[in-house]
Each structure stands twice: as structure tokens, then as C-alpha cells.
């Protein structure tokens with residue numbers, strides 16, 4: 502892959518030719534001493550799109566002007582507000598319009614979907630998860646296993662990497678699914694693991710799960726807005742995501758859910774609420790629940806409009822930038838950061854171990870680094886120098902140059918500061 506040279510001039514040239522360069526101006530970048538910081542934590546909380554304030558102001562005005570009538574008479578009626586977001590969400594997840602819905606938050610959506618898609622029966626009770634899944638996913642899954650009267654210790658299998666390795670090999674995952682065979686009820690993986698940054702082969706995992714008669718679901722918290730997704734074509738059964746990481750929609754913003762269309766017409770059990778009820782008869786307030794025959798049928802509550810306002814702005818940017826162009830730039834930015842770290846290791850005998858897969862097809866933009874010596878100190882020094890990266894116990898520094906607003910210059914500067922933090926001479 503062609504990358505900038507490791508000079509400020511070259512990095513700036515690449516920025517000048519970057520077709521997505523203008524998006525950076527559309528974000529509020531936190532400042533220290535009046536200088537924008539180097540923000541590489543968009544994998545944790547994306548930056549604020551500049552248009553958010555005026556868009557929220559508009560809804561506040563309409564609320565003030567119309568009161569309850571705003572549900573139907575606001576400039577963007579709140580009654581159907583979530584429908585405005587479906588096209589963007591479908592576009593970045595590779596889904597059909599009817600397969601996506603914005604509702605609740607991530608872990609709540611996982612719970613709602615597990616009610617429908619984790620249906621242990623006979624000896625088919627097991628769940629396969631990746632090693633070190635995000636704790637919330639593990640807690641959620643274990644609680645469902647327990648609700649079915651089963652023991653999470655026996656029924657949840659966490660796929661471990663090989664001795665001395667940090668990430669999982671696709672063949673090993675597929676082998677494990679095959680081995681669990683008719684005992685396997687569900688494969689629940691992250692699309693991209695939050696700790697290592699490994700992107701899993703969702704298509705192959707789904708196909709294998711189906712081959713043995715199991716269901717495949719994914720938590721896309723670190724995948725959505727980061728890597729290209731084709732949920733419909735991959736025949737993924739269900740997925741959920743949050744919108745405050747790569748999707749820049751603000752702390753605790755509304756979550757997303759995907760249910761493949763082949764599950765829409767079934768009478769899958771679910772936790773019901775009035776917002777999932779058939780729209781034509783919802784306001785007849787009848788006693789029986791008739792679900793909308795799309796992903797919207799999993800909704801329980803009416804739309805959190807203020808969160809959705811932000812998400813709408815953020816999604817529009819993604820649609821405008823296009824996942825293809827974002828991915829192209831992402832491969833370059835992350836490749837550049839990787840090359841800079843490799844050079845620091847080579848030239849200055851540093852020992853920064855990138856545990857994220859070296860194969861770009863198996864990662865998004867995040868790089869996770871283990872520094873066996875003084876990892877936490879290096880992290881603290883970076884932070885003191887206004888570089889926003891994060892530390893995840895037990896031993897990882899995570900950094901994500903995101904293509905929407907990070908520049909090649911950001912990555913170059915990061916390398917210079919990292920050298921200072923390591924105490925090496927430039």
C-alpha cells in the first residue's frame with residue numbers, strides 16, 4: 502500500500518489531496534492551550550459534528566411552539582422520527598430498509614434480541630463468544646443463559662487464542678463452531694473486538710453457524726462506521742450497535758438493531774411494547790399486540806428524539822462521505838500509524854507490540870499496543886502531551902485514527918510525540 506513518507510511535508514501533501522479532508526472542519530476538536538489535541542479516541546466517543554447545536558435548537562423551538570402537537574406537526578414530526586434514520590443506517594450496515602431500526606441503547610438492544618434469538622432447546626444450548634468480549638456483552642449473555650435455567654459456566658464457550666497469540670484465527674473459529682455442532686445454539690461475536698481491534702470474518706462465521714443449525718448475531722459497537730458491512734448479504738441473523746463511538750452521535754445516544762428479513766414474518770417471541778405494534782392500529786389502543794412485520798416490530802418505546810437529531814446529522818455525514826472512501830482512507834491512516842510505530846521499534850529499539858492483526862482485512866482503524874515495559878507510563882506521557890489515546894486493563898494502549906476527521910498530519914505528529922515519550926532522540 503502506498504503511504505506518505507514519514508515527514509511533515511509529505512503528511513500535509515496527503516491531507517491536501519484527501520477527498521475527505523473537508524469533513525474535519527465539520528467537527529469540534531477539543532483544545533488544550535488553544536490548540537486542537539490529537540484525538541485518537543473516536544473508537545470510544547466520537548467527536549461532535551458542528552451542526553448539532555442548531556439542529557437540537559430547531560427541535561426545542563418546535564417543542565416550545567407546538568407542545569404535544571409536535572408529534573405530527575413539528576417540522577420533522579416526532580411520531581415517525583426514527584424512520585428518518587433508517588436509510589442511513591441501512592446504507593452503512595449493508596441492510597435493507599426494513600431490517601434496521603434505531604431504538605434504545607446497545608446493551609438493551611442486545612437483551613431484546615437475545616430474547617428472540619437465544620432459544621436453547623434439548624442439547625442445543627451453547628453459546629460461542631470471542632475471548633475477552635466487552636464485559637457488558639458477557640453479562641448480558643450470562644443473564645439470558647441463567648434465565649433459561651442453565652449454567653453460564655457450562656453453556657458459554659469463550660474462544661481462546663492459541664498459545665502466545667492475541668487474536669483468533671478464522672479457521673480456528675470455524676473449527677470450534679463445527680466441533681460444538683448440534684450443541685451450539687448461538688454464536689455471539691463482536692464485529693470488531695474492542696480490545697485487540699480484530700475484525701472478524703462475519704460472513705464465514707455466519708455461514709458456518711448456519712451449517713450446524715445455530716444462529717449468528719454480532720455486536721457491532723466497534724464495527725459500524727469503521728469497516729464495510731453487508732449484513733443482509735452475509736445473512737447475519739441479528740446485530741446491534743451503539744452510535745456514540747465511530748458514529749459520532751453523542752454520549753449514550755440511541756442504539757441500532759438489525760434483524761434479517763427472513764425473521765420478520767415469523768412469530769418469534771419477543772418483549773413487546775406499543776411502539777412495535779402495527780402503526781395502522783397503534784392508536785386504537787387495543788389489548789392485543791400485533792408486531793410490525795419488520796425490524797421496527799422490536800421497538801418498545803417511542804423515539805428519543807433529541808438523541809436521534811444528533812444521530813441524523815452524523816449519519817448524513819457518513820452517507821455523504823461514503824463507507825468506501827472512508828475505508829480507503831482508513832487503511833492508509835492506520836497503515837501509516839503502523840509504519841511509524843514499526844520504524845520507532847526498529848530505529849530506536851523500542852518494544853511496542855502491535856497486537857491488532859497486521860492484515861488490514863482483519864482490522865478497522867484501531868491499533869492496540871502492548872508495551873511490556875512501562876506501558877502505563879507511556880500512556881500517561883502521551884496524555885500529558887495532549888494526545889488522546891486510551892488505556893485498557895490489563896496492558897493495552899488503544900488508538901484509532903478515524904478517517905472522518907483525523908489527518909495524516911495528526912498521525913505524523915503522534916509519531917514525533919511518541920518518540921519524546923519514549924525518551925528517544927529524533
Ligand SMILES: *Cc1c(COP(=O)(O)O)cnc(C)c1O
Pocket residue numbers: 606607608609635637638691695720722723743
Ligand atoms: C461500547 C460497547 C458497549 C457499551 O454498551 P452500552 O449499552 O452502549 O453502554 C457494549 N458492547 C461493546 C462490544 C462495546 O464496545
